[in-house]
Amino acid sequence: MAERTNRKGSPRNALRVYRYRGTISIMSIVPDFAVYACDVGSTFQNRFAWARIASSEPEQIEVCSDITVLARSIKDDFRARRSVALGFESPLFLPVPKSVKDLCHERQGEGNRSCFASTGAYVATLGLHEAAWILREIHTHGIGFTVARKDWPPRGTDPILFCWEAFVSGKAKARCKLHPRERSPRCDQCKRADQHDAATAVRAFATGALECAVTSESRISLIGAAAIWSKWIDPLAAIAALTDPVLVIKPALPAPVGSFAPVRGHE
Numbered sequence: 609m610a611e612r613t614n615r616k617g618s619p620r621n622a623l624r625v626y627r628y629r630g631t632i633s634i635m636s637i638v639p640d641f642a643v644y645a646c647d648v649g650s651t652f653q654n655r656f657a658w659a660r661i662a663s664s665e666p667e668q669i670e671v672c673s674d675i676t677v678l679a680r681s682i683k684d685d686f687r688a689r690r691s692v693a694l695g696f697e698s699p700l701f702l703p704v705p706k707s708v709k710d711l712c713h714e715r716q717g718e719g720n721r722s723c724f725a726s727t728g729a730y731v732a733t734l735g736l737h738e739a740a741w742i743l744r745e746i747h748t749h750g751i752g753f754t755v756a757r758k759d760w761p762p763r764g765t766d767p768i769l770f771c772w773e774a775f776v777s778g779k780a781k782a783r784c785k786l787h788p789r790e791r792s793p794r795c796d797q798c799k800r801a802d803q804h805d806a807a808t809a810v811r812a813f814a815t816g817a818l819e820c821a822v823t824s825e826s827r828i829s830l831i832g833a834a835a836i837w838s839k840w841i842d843p844l845a846a847i848a849a850l851t852d853p854v855l856v857i858k859p860a861l862p863a864p865v866g867s868f869a870p871v872r873g874h875e
């Protein structure tokens with residue numbers, strides 16, 4: 609096996625390529641991990657959904673609407689020493705521009721889906737609320753929290769929690785034929801559309817190039833605030849956590865129907 613290195617001689621982890629029996633295997637050299645995406649919505653109205661894909665079974669996407677099953681599943685991954693990439697379909701940071709004329713404007717890359725428009729602002733609040741709850745539930749000593757792009761895919765033996773933002777909009781968004789404009793709390797098709805969006809996000813993260821689709825020059829990080837609050841981050845590192853950039857993944861198309869299935873026991 610030959611490992612490629614960059615100019616400084618350190619392993620180029622994201623692009624590490626090993627030749628093994630004449631074939632190229634990337635999955636085999638990265639430690640075991642699981643990718644999750646949450647479609648942020650009211651749990652009270654049954655509008656929350658999540659999806660999971662594991663590096664050991666990359667062709668299988670599980671979907672579910674139960675937030676407690678999500679927390680349990682992530683804790684099981686940590687117990688199995690798996691790193692976790694956890695995505696939220698809600699703004700994980702807000703821009704803080706230098707100039708007053710740039711206040712209240714969308715983040716670069718959001719298009720007409722500004723985090724300050726009514727839907728964006730609603731989902732940012734709900735996302736912070738649910739992220740804080742989830743992070744507190746899954747808090748595990750010895751596992752490091754990060755949003756730094758350089759930390760994913762994971763390497764080494766210590767599992768990490770990598771948080772990222774999913775931006776599922778436009779053509780990538782699943783539709784309920786009965787409620788094409790606004791999803792309804794009591795509609796099963798809408799519930800499936802929420803799960804479909806989570807599957808689309810998790811699939812885009814697991815199969816894509818992990819290029820950041822939404823940015824800002826300077827920011828306040830909502831996921832950083834949730835991580836400090838839930839004791840994932842030492843208060844001494846708090847300022848960095850509140851200002852670090854977050855990776856945003858924007859799928860172009862929805863995940864193919866049939867590429868995801870309900871978590872067993874939670875159909």
Ligand SMILES: [Zn+2]
Binds near residue numbers: 798
């Ligand atoms: Zn519907």
